[in-house]
Amino acid sequence: MVTDPRTLADVSEGALLAEIFPLLQGGPRMPVGPGDDAAVLATGPASVVTTDSMVRGLDWLDEWSTPADVATKLLTQNLADVAAMGATPTAVLVSLMADPQVPVEWVLEFARGLGESARLSGPQGVAVAGGDLSSAPPGVLVLSMTAFGDLDGREPVLRSGARPGDVVTVYGTLGRSGAGLAMLLAGADPGSQPPGIRAECIAHHLRPVAPIPEGAHAADAGATSMIDISDGLLRDGHRIAAASGVRLALTTEGLEPHVRSIAGAVGDDALEQVLTGGEEHSLLATFAGEPPRGWWPIGRVEEGDGVTLDGEPQQPRGWDHFSG
């Protein structure tokens, strides 16, 4: 493979965009794509919008993450928020603010990874509706994404609808991203893991895949509240508890399969990772009746406040961006 020696300082914004656009997809929901002042999206009567960012050195390290990893993680973070409202993601925009010494190849690999992951995100894929390129001070590489979804006639599923008696459920894994991060911090090499739970945890940390279509399915099945687990089960559970004015009473029995599944990666830390590991992007939801298939029960909604585990109050510990 020939290495591209150019940095961003060697190319004009227009020339770079001309190389990026073919890597990204449009689709039937985007009658006008990037390249004009703005893109045009075909929208329903209610759209869902959210934004999330990643900063090199804080949200990822170049030693561990490829540009495609970063693209997938940024996309998953945003689409999981759309899914957690009960909506189907339709389009994203991305801004890249970069030191001009960043290699052009990094940006092109990022765009290629974004295009591929976006194509795989839902039955029609997710359109990339454009973005922005800006120069930034030395060393800085920052990415910001905004995602849109369509409710397709559904009511949004808020954090505030959980009621005493509801079942608390999770769709997807717990603690894997946190376990992967712990292994990386302990010196694990992301490039040389044999297949198994250790490799799966590291992969989940570096390029998480979230159960995006399940958000809309849960809404159709009558989910009373929903959130994506980005800051840890306890912290995000407290958010549902506070918004709904209820208590989430979790059980070790419900969490046990999750603990067991990552014990091979982090041993005795498994329960702590299940409770507090962030960046998992699984979906936490409550249902008044029988939860649909795949939504694993981990507790019950009760009168009260906060989150308990087998009756013991749990502080909302986990990740906080500024003071954590």
Next chain:
Amino acid sequence: MVTDPRTLADVSEGALLAEIFPLLQGGPRMPVGPGDDAAVLATGPASVVTTDSMVRGLDWLDEWSTPADVATKLLTQNLADVAAMGATPTAVLVSLMADPQVPVEWVLEFARGLGESARLSGPQGVAVAGGDLSSAPPGVLVLSMTAFGDLDGREPVLRSGARPGDVVTVYGTLGRSGAGLAMLLAGADPGSQPPGIRAECIAHHLRPVAPIPEGAHAADAGATSMIDISDGLLRDGHRIAAASGVRLALTTEGLEPHVRSIAGAVGDDALEQVLTGGEEHSLLATFAGEPPRGWWPIGRVEEGDGVTLDGEPQQPRGWDHFSG
């Protein structure tokens, strides 16, 4: 005034958001505001989306710009792109990536300025549908915004529709932001300018206000192409010429009132600022018939390519983010 001694490192993300949300407005087009996984917008069948960013030290200097200045400029950049499609802006999201040593007061003043400017941007105002706070490396302060608009049944006005015989027009000022920047670089104090063209140019550079509602008006009046002037009249004019496969033949006669109006600020540089000054955010549009009131004719669309001034070809000089 009591100075708030806190930095971002002293507050949790949740506590900061609780201080920010009351400064921002919702509105009838936002049935669910920020605070859940995503906001919900009431949308028409076709939505317009765009994004633009600002980086401290490159797009603004704290010595010159207040936090409210930065908020207004970021908002104007984004809303002008929405307007240039012929759409009415409805909502924005904003991401702030900041060194934890940034004062909380800076962020609150930014949010207050954003809320005020958004309320004034259109008959129903523009809703702030949320955002994201992330920590960033020492010294870094980066803002990224995404804006939405509604076409209200209109066809989007693209850059590609200019046809030979159309009139080339501008709504708004030319060269003021560039003139203001030149004055600031020459040492002018933004805080002590008496009323007059020099103060107006500096104000236009620090907190530009764009003719946002005119975008939709131009679309209703049959504009054949439109762009907002963010990188200079020549560079943005070349974009319309290239997309439409035509030549924009400008005249010094058409530009003369613009040159005259800033001559008191930048003297002999006035024509160059009118041609190449960026960040103006006035609207450049072409019309097949008589342009509507306020759209000042500066030339004609001809067969050919590029941009000419009194018949002389003009290079697309002006601002480029990486190589400029």
